[in-house]
Amino acid sequence: MERRRRAIILLGMMLAVLSCAILPSSTKEDSTSEPQPVEEQSDNVTPADSSGEGGDESMDAEAYFTRGREHYLNRSYDLAIAAFDLALEKDPLDDEVYYYRGLAYYGKGDFIQAIANFDQAVALDPDDPDAFYYRGRAFYRQGAYKNAVEQFDLAIELDPQDADLYYYRGRANYQASDFRSAVSDWNKTIELDPQHAKAYYYRGRAWYKLEEYFATIADEDKAINLDPAFAEAYYYRGRAYYKVDGYTQAVEDEGQAIALNPQHARAYFYRGRAYAKLGQREAAINDLTRAIELGLPASWQRKAESVLAELGY
Numbered sequence: 502m503e504r505r506r507r508a509i510i511l512l513g514m515m516l517a518v519l520s521c522a523i524l525p526s527s528t529k530e531d532s533t534s535e536p537q538p539v540e541e542q543s544d545n546v547t548p549a550d551s552s553g554e555g556g557d558e559s560m561d562a563e564a565y566f567t568r569g570r571e572h573y574l575n576r577s578y579d580l581a582i583a584a585f586d587l588a589l590e591k592d593p594l595d596d597e598v599y600y601y602r603g604l605a606y607y608g609k610g611d612f613i614q615a616i617a618n619f620d621q622a623v624a625l626d627p628d629d630p631d632a633f634y635y636r637g638r639a640f641y642r643q644g645a646y647k648n649a650v651e652q653f654d655l656a657i658e659l660d661p662q663d664a665d666l667y668y669y670r671g672r673a674n675y676q677a678s679d680f681r682s683a684v685s686d687w688n689k690t691i692e693l694d695p696q697h698a699k700a701y702y703y704r705g706r707a708w709y710k711l712e713e714y715f716a717t718i719a720d721e722d723k724a725i726n727l728d729p730a731f732a733e734a735y736y737y738r739g740r741a742y743y744k745v746d747g748y749t750q751a752v753e754d755e756g757q758a759i760a761l762n763p764q765h766a767r768a769y770f771y772r773g774r775a776y777a778k779l780g781q782r783e784a785a786i787n788d789l790t791r792a793i794e795l796g797l798p799a800s801w802q803r804k805a806e807s808v809l810a811e812l813g814y
Contacts, residue, residue, distance in 0.1 A: 562591035566598050573605050581605040596625035600632050603639075612639040630659040634666060641673050649673040664693035668700055671707075680707045698727035702734045709741060717741035732761035736768050743775055751775040766795035770805055777808055786814050 569584030585602040588595065603618030619636035622629065637652030653670035660666065671686030687704035690697050705720030721738035724731055739754030755772035758765050773788030789805045797805060 560587075562588045562595060562598070565591065566595070566601070569598070569605070570601055573601055573608070576608060578605045578609045582609075594625060596622045596629065596632075599625065600629070600635075603632070603635060607635060607639055607642075610642075612643050615639040628659060630656040630663070630666070633659070634669070637669060637673070641669065641676070644676075646673045646677040650677065662693060664690045664697060664700075667693070668697065668703075671700070671703060675703065675707055675710075678710075680710045683707045684711075696727060698724045698731060698734075701727070702731065702737070705734070705737055705741075709737060709744075712744075714741040714744045718745075730761055732758045732765065732768075735761070736765065736771070739768070739775075740771055743771055743778075746778075748775040748778045752779070764795055766792045766797050767801070769795065770797060770801055773805070774808060777812060782812050786812055790814075 565584050565588035569581045569588060572578070572581035572584060582602055582605045585598050585605065588598045589602075592598070599618045599621040603615045603622060606612075606615040606618060616636055616639045619632045619639065622632040623636070626632070633652045633656035637649045637656065640646075640649040640652060650670055650673045653666055653673060656663070657666045657670070667686045667689040671683045671690065674680075674686060675683040684704055684707045687700045687707070690700040691704070694700070701720045701724040705717040705724065708714070708716035708720060718738055718741045721734045721741070724734040725738070728734070735754045736758040739751045739758065742748070742750040742754060752772055752775045755768040755775065758768040759772070762768070769788045769792035773785045773792060776782075776785035776788060786809060789809050793802055793805055
């Protein structure tokens with residue numbers, strides 16, 4: 502699995518170098534092994550115009566697949582799908598084409614079609630962990646967290662040394678409110694990849710849900726040491742300090758989160774509450790009113806308004 506991801510990244514880097522050589526800077530696109538939905542250049546692409554011209558009967562399935570993969574790496578997902586369609590017309594039993602067409606649909610944000618393609622890839626090659634992994638990612642994006650966990654389970658059976666599989670299973674378990682299982686998954690992620698800052702961050706969040714606030718602080722310490730610009734890690738460490746009456750530390754951490762993300766309403770909310778606990782009325786009022794201006798969930802806004810009322814505002 503790691504080998505394929507490295508190959509995708511390498512191909513993307515090669516394409517980026519070529520783009521730098523032949524394209525003006527305004528048309529360059531970054532390529533990534535983790536597809537993200539982007540605005541498409543063309544909304545109505547059909548197989549006949551997948552290359553910007555008519556289909557070529559002299560091209561074989563491999564040529565269309567290569568073209569589709571290049572479009573995919575450039576995030577031209579509709580063009581990629583059209584090319585993969587042509588490849589499958591030539592060879593309908595190529596699991597790799599279904600896998601990449603699934604990635605292209607995933608990149609477009611069409612998770613139903615992505616799953617359908619990963620289904621085909623798995624049916625043709627049940628020993629490939631990548632298709633299970635991305636099928637899990639697609640279920641996750643749909644909010645089907647238990648289904649996602651099942652897919653990551655299958656991928657882990659095939660590739661038990663891949664840290665990302667445990668990381669994403671942890672994310673799915675966390676969203677399914679199975680915080681103990683999430684902690685266990687991130688323990689394994691960190692065992693396999695001790696530099697995985699997000700695993701420490703999310704494990705800290707799981708400890709917070711389990712009311713293990715000092716464990717949260719310890720994990721967010723590690724996340725911040727690995728990534729000093731990790732705004733959310735400061736935010737969660739600040740929340741944990743608040744829970745253990747470390748109001749001065751909470752103010753400092755939420756201040757760091759705000760410095761990194763000035764629109765972080767929840768960081769203002771917790772810093773405002775910490776200021777209130779420290780008796781710094783004006784600072785508390787400023788932060789809580791700013792949090793409300795930026796937008797809070799309804800229950801948080803009611804709490805902010807309650808604290809402001811207690812402060813006589």
